[in-house]
Structures are given as C-alpha cells and as structure tokens.
Amino acid sequence: MAFLLExxxxxxxxxxxxxxxxxxxxxxxALSVQFLQASDLITGQVAGxxxxxxxxxxxxxxxxxxxxxxxxxxxxxxxxxxxxTLKTFAAVAILTGWTFLLPQGMSFAFLHPxxxxxxxxxxxxxxxxxxxxxxxxxxxxxxxxxxxxDTRGIKAGKVQLGFDVCVFALALALFPLVTVVYALIxxxxxxxxxxxxxxxxxxxxx
Numbered sequence: 001m002a003f004l005l006e007x008x009x010x011x012x013x014x015x016x017x018x019x020x021x022x023x024x025x026x027x028x029x030a031l032s033v034q035f036l037q038a039s040d041l042i043t044g045q046v047a048g049x050x051x052x053x054x055x056x057x058x059x060x061x062x063x064x065x066x067x068x069x070x071x072x073x074x075x076x077x078x079x080x081x082x083x084x085t086l087k088t089f090a091a092v093a094i095l096t097g098w099t100f101l102l103p104q105g106m107s108f109a110f111l112h113p114x115x116x117x118x119x120x121x122x123x124x125x126x127x128x129x130x131x132x133x134x135x136x137x138x139x140x141x142x143x144x145x146x147x148x149x150d151t152r153g154i155k156a157g158k159v160q161l162g163f164d165v166c167v168f169a170l171a172l173a174l175f176p177l178v179t180v181v182y183a184l185i186x187x188x189x190x191x192x193x194x195x196x197x198x199x200x201x202x203x204x205x206x
Contacts, residue, residue: 013134021134022091028127029138030098032120033061036186038108039116041179042171043124044164044187046072046140052171062099066092069139076143087136088143095138113179117186124186125193132194161191 013021029047036043042051050065057064069092076085128138137143145159164187171180 018087018134018136021130022087022094022136025127025130025134025136026091026095026098026138028123028130029095030102032123032127033099034102034106034108035111035116035120035123036183037061038111039113039120039182041113041116041120041183041186042167042175043120043183044167044190045138045160047124047138048164048167048171048183048187049140052167052174056174060099062096065099066096072139072143076139079147080143084135087134088139091131091136092139113182114185117182118189121186121189122193125190125197128190128194129197155195158191158195160194161187164191 032043033047033051036051042048042055046068047065050061050068053059053064053068054061073085073089076088131137137145141160141163148154148159164184168180168184168187171183175183
C-alpha cells in the first residue's frame with residue numbers, strides 16, 4: 001500500500017488521491033442514477049443514452065453503460081493518452097459496480113420528478129467534476145469534452161450540453177414531454193455545476 005501514499009509533485013495528485021477521486025466521483029454518479037431511476041427520468045451524455053437503452057430494452061444500466069463506452073477508449077488513447085484512458089476505464093468499471101450495489105442498500109418510497117432531477121443533476125455534476133480533476137471522465141462525450149477544453153479552450157459544459165440536446169430529442173420518442181422537461185432541468189443543473197467549477201485558470205491539478 002505504500003506506493004499509493006508516495007508524495008506527488010506539487011502540481012499533481014498522488015495515486016491515493018486519484019484512487020479516492022475515482023471512487024468518490026463514481027459513487028456520486030451512481031447516486032445520481034438512483035435519483036433519476038426513482039423518478040423515471042433520464043439524463044444527458046452517454047449515461048443518458050444508456051438509461052434510454054436500458055428503459056427501452058429492459059437491460060441493466062451498468063451493462064449498457066459499460067458496452068457503449070468501449071468504442072470511445074480508442075479515441076481516448078489517441079487524443080488523451082494511456083493514463084487518462086486507464087483512469088476513465090477504471091471509472092466506468094467502478095460506476096458499473098456501484099449501480100449494482102447501491103440498489104441493494106437504498107430505495108425511495110417517493111421522489112418527485114423535479115426533486116429527482118435537481119438532486120440527480122447536482123450529484124452528477126459534483127461526481128463528474130471530481131473525475132475531471134483527477135484526469136478521468138466516464139467515457140463517451142466526456143472524453144471529447146475534456147480534450148476540447150484542454151486543447152481548444154471550449155468549455156466542457158458547453159460540449160456536453162450540445163450532446164444532451166440530441167439525447168433529449170431522442171427521449172421524446174419514449175417519454176411524455178413533461179418528463180423530458182424535468183430531465184432537461186436535471187441536465188442543465190449538471191452542466192451548470194461543471195461550467196462554473198471546471199476552470200483551468202482556477203484549478204489545474206491531475
């Protein structure tokens with residue numbers, strides 16, 4: 001265990017810090033999924049697409065999420081490097097595990113869709129922010145978003161919001177309009193958290 005506690009350079013996280021970041025970030029994301037599923041809502045990004053597929057086919061969210069992310073790892077290796085890709089792969093795998101474990105220990109008797117949307121949005125935003133700051137994402141559009149912000153100065157929140165528009169347009173084919181509106185509020189909260197907190201001029205540590 002000593003290798004996890006080595007002193008890192010001043011501008012980098014230690015291996016132990018990265019590990020707790022991956023565990024904490026993915027736990028918050030899994031909690032977000034619980035809020036959304038309890039409210040029969042979806043979210044944006046690849047997680048939202050995975051929820052749509054799982055609702056439509058009756059499959060496990062964790063399995064669908066893991067499989068959809070597989071093609072993006074090639075892009076991650078080419079654009080962001082091996083370390084980023086391995087961290088992202090680990091984050092996706094850990095989140096998949098959390099989505100199986102959390103339902104065994106918690107449930108909701110009632111959760112209003114608006115409350116579920118806001119709570120899910122805040123949890124997802126905080127979880128993604130932690131992962132970004134430890135040099136990882138949850139795959140998919142997050143890989144593209146982080147790469148564009150780091151290399152082109154385009155904010156990650158804006159990139160993800162564009163993808164979200166496509167996901168919610170697809171959701172209209174499966175859900176009532178009011179449900180999609182609630183879900184869109186949750187996605188807006190998520191992207192607001194990222195947009196206002198993921199700033200290279202304020203925090204640069206990986």
